[in-house]
Amino acid sequence: MKDESTDKGQHNTPMLDELEGGKWPSFVTGLKRLRDNQDAKYAPMMNDLLGQLEHSYEERLGFWKGGTVSVLGYGGGIIPRFSEVADKFPASKEFHTLRVMPPAGYHYSTDLLRQMCDIWEEHGSGLIAFHGQSGDIMFQGTTTEGTQKAFDALNEIGFDLGGAGPALRTAMSCVGHARCEQSCYDEVRAHRTLINAFLDEMHRPSLPYKFKFKFSGCANDCVNAIHRADFAVIGTWRDDIKIDQEKVKEHVATVGRKYTIDTVVSMCPTRAISLNDDDTLEIDNQSCVRCMHCINVMTKALSPGDDKGVSILIGGKRSLKVGDLMGTMIIPFMKLESDEDFEKLEEFGETVIEFFADNALEHERIGETIDRIGLPAFIEAVGVDPDPNMVNHPRTSSYVRTDDFDEEAEKWFARKAAEAQISAE
Amino acid sequence: MKDESTDKGQHNTPMLDELEGGKWPSFVTGLKRLRDNQDAKYAPMMNDLLGQLEHSYEERLGFWKGGTVSVLGYGGGIIPRFSEVADKFPASKEFHTLRVMPPAGYHYSTDLLRQMCDIWEEHGSGLIAFHGQSGDIMFQGTTTEGTQKAFDALNEIGFDLGGAGPALRTAMSCVGHARCEQSCYDEVRAHRTLINAFLDEMHRPSLPYKFKFKFSGCANDCVNAIHRADFAVIGTWRDDIKIDQEKVKEHVATVGRKYTIDTVVSMCPTRAISLNDDDTLEIDNQSCVRCMHCINVMTKALSPGDDKGVSILIGGKRSLKVGDLMGTMIIPFMKLESDEDFEKLEEFGETVIEFFADNALEHERIGETIDRIGLPAFIEAVGVDPDPNMVNHPRTSSYVRTDDFDEEAEKWFARKAAEAQISAE
Amino acid sequence: MNQQAEKPRMPDEVGVPDPFPYMHPVMKANYGNWDWHDRPRPGVLHHVSKSGDEIWTVRAGTQRQMDVFTIRKLCDIGDQFAEGHVRFTTRSNIEYMVSKEEMVQPLIDELQANGFPVGGTGASVSMISHTQGWLHCDIPGTDASGVVKSLMDVLYDEFVQEKMPNRVRITTSCCQINCGGQGDIAVNVQYTKPPRINHDLVANVCERPAVVARCPVAAIRPAMVNGKPSLEVDEKKCVACGACYPPCPPMQINGKEETRIAIWVGGKHSNARSKPTFHKLAVANLPNNPPHWPEVAAIVRKIVSTYKKDAKHWERMGEWIERIGWSRFFEKTGMAFTKHHLDTWTGARKTMNMSAHVHF
Amino acid sequence: MNQQAEKPRMPDEVGVPDPFPYMHPVMKANYGNWDWHDRPRPGVLHHVSKSGDEIWTVRAGTQRQMDVFTIRKLCDIGDQFAEGHVRFTTRSNIEYMVSKEEMVQPLIDELQANGFPVGGTGASVSMISHTQGWLHCDIPGTDASGVVKSLMDVLYDEFVQEKMPNRVRITTSCCQINCGGQGDIAVNVQYTKPPRINHDLVANVCERPAVVARCPVAAIRPAMVNGKPSLEVDEKKCVACGACYPPCPPMQINGKEETRIAIWVGGKHSNARSKPTFHKLAVANLPNNPPHWPEVAAIVRKIVSTYKKDAKHWERMGEWIERIGWSRFFEKTGMAFTKHHLDTWTGARKTMNMSAHVHF
Ligand code: SRM
Ligand code: SRM
Ligand code: SRM
Ligand code: SRM
Ligand code: SF4
Ligand code: SF4
Ligand code: SF4
Ligand code: SF4
Ligand code: SF4
Ligand code: SF4
Ligand code: SF4
Ligand code: SF4
16 A cells, blocks of 8 residues: 555555546546645645545545534535545545535526636635536535635525435426427426425425425426436426427438338337328327327427426435335326416425425335325325326225225216316306 | 015015026026926925025125035035025025036037036036136035035046135136147146146145146137136247238238238337338347237237247236235246156146145235245245246346345356257257 | 945046047147138137138027026037037137038027027127126125126127127126136125124134234234124224135125125236236225116226227227226216225335326 | 624525526527427537527536536637537536537537537437545445446447437446436446444444334344444345445445445336336446446446347337347346346335246
């Protein structure tokens, strides 16, 4: 082992050096740039950081431990890291991360980015990630003292901490409306409306466990919401797919009949598409499940309908305790255009968070709560009526007590009558 | 209520009489024919039987209870029934059923049927079902004394009792080889080989619970084996589907292109079929899962391959305790042509039954045992190597201890090498 | 037993009989050698062997629970018009095999003249699979023969023609154990109340630990009632499955009003296209209403006619519903979707829609 | 803290910032009004608005964990060639939006000249999703940045071209918690041994009931060890998941040799065609071998190239495997199928093949 601790200069990093080759941009080269910026306050820290990292590569073990660090007024948003090998690498003995919420949809001007760089050179290590897996800008590497200063400076330019711990977490939304024709609702507005309404839950962690929102403009789900959010908002539409049959014919003429059958007709999950003998498409919209596939393939000929809105799925998470869960379809359709629509969404978000706060066990995600108490109890608690879209199919088990079936059925019929009434008006 | 018990003549059956109308053959009319056959010994029994049944229709309750009745040398095969309302309907106070195994594939000569009728008029009620849901001929309605006599007579003409209780049960096999071009193995031989090898388990019940075999010649599964058998044997093939492209063209010419795409190409579960521009079919046999659909639609143009054999699925049952289970694919392919092949099948059947006898809890079906101990433990116990066809997909949960992964992998590679060796030879 | 001298006859354990002695000669000759088939008309199959041999099969409905007179009548017809060989199908239909096409029509005529409907092939509603019910079983909640007769009367036309999108296979079961199994439509008893316990009898009749072990939700516990060992049911936990009743008849699960009928849809055994599936709850709590079960019949009819009108060729009931979506299925059939349709049993999670796939 | 007079600054809880001030003007003007798009070349998207406006997006790879110099370099390029607006994607790629087609090529040239690969669009292998690893996390078994760098070096060509059947989304995770989530290919830490407990520390560091509660298989129980309150693990039950380690660091789950890598395949987030799926185990027990993880890289490469050669257009990794069957997947990629591939977790029953569908 190299004698790093006694060497006052730069640590040897032979293993890390190996990662400077290859064509992909190298994070090691970047770290070294920071280390080598001898004027900067952070240079010694980054030298020791590289030293500790090399040590990890040698030992194949991590050497950070957690702790408690926060900024004034907030209980979360900082990931504190203290080195377990600070004796060898003293300058990086504190190496905390600030999780900062980016503009919804990740839009930046170069100007803004430069401001952020400046702040982080001043108060931190100069190492920033765009973005963490939950969507935060991660300002990585500062002392306990630097944490507050960096936050203050970022807060001054309009940025706020994201979530950590048992709290509302930073959300993500896809580029959507800003640049994507598939987008079925205003993701920026939905994202900001919901998160900004519940900031208190983010900044002062007091939920049973983490709670994440994610927003995708359509079922392509470019932010992985269904797997990775407790509350996923996915754009969809209720009316028919829009078809431009001339463009369909052009597409078939270009790629061929067989290829069209194999990549569009055969790939529709519900056999909703049929190719007519004149090379136009027949789409059975009642069978279509809004999966996006055919629209993705024929971007010019096909597009989502006009009666757009969102579906809400609840309960996605990774594997701790019960195993991975994806969100379950709870609200098949919610219109999301008018101010009232957005208010309704916010109200529903609040109901769900309150349910979670009141009913989840400690360290239990909402998906696990639903799993524990059952879907019927959950939807009743959050005031949602049963809908066939919530399930792949109705129950297959006869182990249920149905003596109140008729009363339950009456609710459905009353609801359907009321809906018919409304749509007739 | 009508005063049936004091009336020495025929019971009034106003509700049952209602079931004599309508176009479908009426079981009530049949029962009455027996009742009205005044010369026959069974007429009074059938009169009271009708009386008790009418009583059930009025009360909406059943009035039979079980008991213990058997024939000499056997512990099972009889379903004993004693009336709980024998005071009112004394002549049918005993109304036992003999479960008798039919010829494999349910073939009868009229002559044989007449012999059976004669025996059952002599010793029973004259009421016979072809067949029960497990495939037995059910000779329904006799006294404890009649049971033995009927059995003796049936046994004389070459028939034997089926299963009841915690025992090997009567099996079923589809018409298959006898009249069906889809059949991939000799169902009669498989059916008789297996059941006749384990008759002891049928006639002297000593298993933890019931155990059923079912045999279908192909994946159409005309005897519902996968859902309803503990051990399902399903015909399949390993090589390519046979295509007669001229007949394909004829088919397309007859029903049309669009219809062919919609009913064949789009309906293949694995997108293995593509329609060429010249109206021939391209089948990707490596993707084909032998579902039978395309072959069913184009009976003249397509047929199963030549390298035929069987798959074995284990663990089907209905819902008691754990909920419904279907059989799990345990042996994806077994050749079933030579005498040795049939011996191997028999050996495997024996292994599975022994495993069941030794490992199942009381009143536990083998599917539940697998569920309880896990598939890896089960296949190890019955000496079968893991195969991807056993599962829809490999595990999604990381909760498993894999430190012996490399050794397990070695087994696979060794096996594959040996197989390659064999097929190279 | 008494002073009887005769030695008792010991059984000849012959096992499963060899079918070849009873099989139609053309089938025997072409065993394993068939080439293709078609269906010249409803109720008739036409199979052609690689040898060139042909055989026509005429399928007819029976009441399954047959008196010997019915059987002999069927034999008479077989002797006169069909070469003396028959078989019964998985669904208790009878099949006559004839080796000449010209024998088909007279055979059909004779069957029909005698009240046996010819059909049940291809895309028809075949005979409903049958269980024992009040006629014979010791635990039934309803009568299978009666339900089946009532329904087949209603579905008669769909048996004798092939106008469905694909075959429709209906099952009935007279208690929740469901000997009838899965079906495109399944008409099953559904209990609605916990068992009523006759405490006086439990001690004598029931092996208590075995009964406790049978309960799928561990709702039964041993208890002393009126100083006698008996059993107690936690009614909050009990799912009214009736599993405790067979091993312990004093735990009466049936009741004149409490025993109800549920209808399930979309079970499938074949592996054609989609994998086999379990049937799913359509409607529960229908009255158990002999002798015609009109409420049940009305719903079965509605489901069948909706499927007939709406499904694509070759789609089975469940496949059709998966395509159009369960919302539309409930809408089109006029049934209600309730919280009871949301699965709560082991593995329920896997029945939830964890995707953005949605039907409108 | 000390005699400081200044009143501490209280945060301005601004929440999620409004993106419009930073958004490219063409995107702002056409917000919610786009019509269609195509991809003129790998790494470039071309979106057309209903208003007729057009925008070209050039996507380039970054190392995510960026030093300010890299960021400023990207800004320089943006100022000079791309109108000063950028965004980062879900996968930490940077996107430059330009309003004129002729700006595309110079931008690409400049990015490439500065070592930023242009690509990641359409049917390519995009940037691997990233977690923290040894660089920052307190529980990691490996280094995410290093694994990602090693793999992206190997997959570089597939990033800059669109020659895959569909997009390939790879994730890495540096412990079994898997912050990286599901992927077409997921490269995850897999622990192989139960935790080694430092009993001296447990009493002071760990809230014992909370730790006991975290274990998914109830393998942990409180115990007195050497007279101190500690915890004990039932090694027969323990599935080596590591869930006890974060709340109780003295339950060390990592080890130089014991921490291993598993590769999973067929996870999918989109709802296109098939519903979203979880990834499935391909191979476990690969060595955790910095700095290049060659064993991992070799397998990832093999999987990617097999998919590339074999899958049909638009089939994602998992869809391709489902079509050809898992047997063939293992055969073609030269990996082993073992008993560990058979699921044993809750709901395992539903992963079994309960059908006669079989691949040969
Ligand atoms: C006679 C019988 C077998 C027997 O040994 O008794 C039989 C005979 C044939 N079946 Fe079957 N099936 C028979 C019960 C079944 C069952 C079991 C059941 O009904 O309980 C099934 C499974 C049903 C299910 O999935 O729940 C069954 C699923 C099929 C299928 C698959 C259809 C599908 O698309 O799902 C085919 C394929 C077809 O229709 O071409 C088939 C095809 C056939 C063919 C065409 C096979 C052939 O080439 O000869 C036979 C004539 C079918 C017809 O009626 O048109 N048979 N078939 C059974 C007649 C029952 C009846 O009287 O109605
Ligand atoms: C007669 C028959 C119904 C019919 O009318 O066709 C029948 C009748 C009975 N079944 Fe069954 N089962 C019959 C086929 C089935 C089938 C279908 C099959 O074999 O394909 C099943 C579903 C498949 C399966 O094996 O799971 C079936 C699943 C059951 C069960 C539930 C088993 C489970 O594990 O869920 C029970 C309850 C039990 O065994 O404790 C049961 C129990 C019974 C008992 C013995 C009730 C009892 O415990 O006293 C019934 C006797 C009725 C009687 O008086 O004759 N029967 N039973 C069928 C047997 C006739 C024959 O031998 O051919
Ligand atoms: C920029 C980005 C959204 C963002 O807000 O940052 C984005 C942008 C687009 N996605 Fe995406 N997707 C983005 C992440 C994702 C993700 C999430 C991820 O990668 O972690 C997914 C889910 C992946 C999965 O299933 O695991 C995703 C699944 C899709 C799909 C579905 C593909 C499929 O067949 O399964 C489409 C449809 C398509 O390709 O036409 C799509 C289509 C698109 C389109 C074509 C939408 C449009 O009309 O503009 C955009 C260009 C795609 C391209 O790269 O060619 N996008 N897209 C993300 C770019 C990530 C990257 O740099 O690689
Ligand atoms: C930084 C980040 C990885 C990255 O490099 O991108 C991360 C890092 C950590 N995650 Fe995570 N998670 C990160 C996104 C995720 C995601 C992805 C997502 O949000 O889409 C998931 C999967 C989705 C989910 O929420 O389940 C995820 C699932 C977890 C879990 C498992 C939760 C579960 O219920 O299964 C834990 C463990 C826990 O919370 O106890 C965890 C815990 C952690 C901790 C706090 C480990 C710990 O307990 O000390 C890690 C801190 C590392 C560090 O030093 O910064 N992290 N974590 C991501 C957050 C950055 C950001 O704010 O943008
Ligand atoms: S999720 Fe849909 S709307 Fe959002 S960027 Fe992806 S394709 Fe566009
Ligand atoms: S969006 Fe999906 S489900 Fe709807 S028609 Fe297109 S491919 Fe089919
Ligand atoms: S299961 Fe297959 S082989 Fe047997 S009768 Fe049915 S279609 Fe023919
Ligand atoms: S048998 Fe089934 S899986 Fe195979 S090609 Fe035909 S339809 Fe497809
Ligand atoms: S379903 Fe129930 S009542 Fe009917 S025969 Fe089977 S066990 Fe008896
Ligand atoms: S009816 Fe079923 S759930 Fe209720 S006590 Fe009996 S066995 Fe248990
Ligand atoms: S995957 Fe594990 S080690 Fe990596 S960042 Fe997440 S919690 Fe930390
Ligand atoms: S590693 Fe996982 S399974 Fe083992 S003791 Fe810890 S929490 Fe339990």
